[in-house]
Structures are given as structure tokens and as C-alpha cells.
Amino acid sequence: GAVVSQHPSRVICKSGTSVKIECRSLDFQATTMFWYRQFPKQSLMLMATSNEGSKATYEQGVEKDKFLINHASLTLSTLTVTSAHPEDSSFYICSARDLRQGESYEQYFGPGTRLTVT
């Protein structure tokens, strides 16, 4: 149980275009999903918290107009990188909290999406 998928796993796009990444909880419902970014050989940095049916909460320094997050259902959150630039190239990972967890703090992570902007 507690499986999270991401699509696509890898994407290459040209500078100036937009890319959408999907994060799905496959066998549970998630009121809260999180989006992280990871540069090579570094740890994960939280970008934003996505709550179903409401606006995402962005961490300091993350441009909300550049990284659009939509959490339209209890099993799907999307991250759209708008007007991508080479410096946006990174490994993007989502995670989700199971609705049934109550006060448990555990997050289940997707396999990540490797974005390369040329």
C-alpha cells in the first residue's frame, strides 16, 4: 500500500516552454501532497504544500507564478513549470500523506521526474 506515482519519469523541453508533472496516489487518498526539488548530490528542498481544493502554500523563495500547482482531487496533484529555463533543470519529487493517517507524519514519495531544459 501507499504507492505514489509520477508522470513523466523524464522530460526534456526547450527553453521557454511549459512542462506539467503529475503526481498520483494510487491506493489511498491524499488531502495533502508536497512538491520537492533535488539538485545533483544534494538533499530535497520543499517547494510547496498542495492541499486538495485549495491554493498551494509555497516556501520562501519559490515563485508561485513559475511553479503552478493544482490539487484537483484527492489522488492527483500537478506541478507545471512555466517558461522553463535551463536553471529549472532538476529532479522533481512529490510526496503524499494518507488521509487515514490522522496525526501520523509519514510521507510517501513518488519516483521523481527528471526535467532537463535545453
Next chain:
Amino acid sequence: TQLLEQSPQFLSIQEGENLTVYCNSSSVFSSLQWYRQEPGEGPVLLVTVVTGGEVKKLKRLTFQFGDARKDSSLHITAAQPGDTGLYLCAGVGSGTYKYIFGTGTRLKVLA
């Protein structure tokens, strides 16, 4: 700003050796999680510790949460090549479900 420092950053050991990874902060956490991540994949949860002084064992891995809930350690006994990966601790502050990830420890176990 809450920070989680892990040490060592890198560790290369021979199969069969023991090792300990530390995760330290000046802040108190409601809980602390340990994850292992392999290249090109998402982190996989190993354990959650919640109570100060708590010790949990997972086969050859032993996790401890500090009494003051500011630090944690991961001890691996008789390391195997399959233990190779990036080990990450993640703390949760009070009143939130957000993670603060540690700086990471990259472990390589040589056969």
C-alpha cells in the same frame, strides 16, 4: 529556521563493517523519519520515531531518537553492498506536517 545537519556527508566502507550516521539540530521535532534514496528514485521510508529516547530496530538497522527530540542516529551493523545509497533524515516541527530534510549521508559499501 530549522536545520538538520547530517554527518558524515560521505562514507565508504567495506562489507561487514559497522557504521553510524548522525542527524542533529538545535530545534525540537515532533517526529523524525529516516529515508533511503537510490539514484534516480524517490526516497523510501525506513522508520519513524516520535518519542524522546525511542529506539527502533529494522533488521540490521537501529534508529534512536534523542531524549530531547533534537537529534537522531542510524546504526548499521555488518553493512552490505545493498545498503549503498543516500540516507536522509527528515524532521517535522510542531504544528505542521512539513518535512525539513537533513543534508544527507551518501553511503557506499564495497564488496
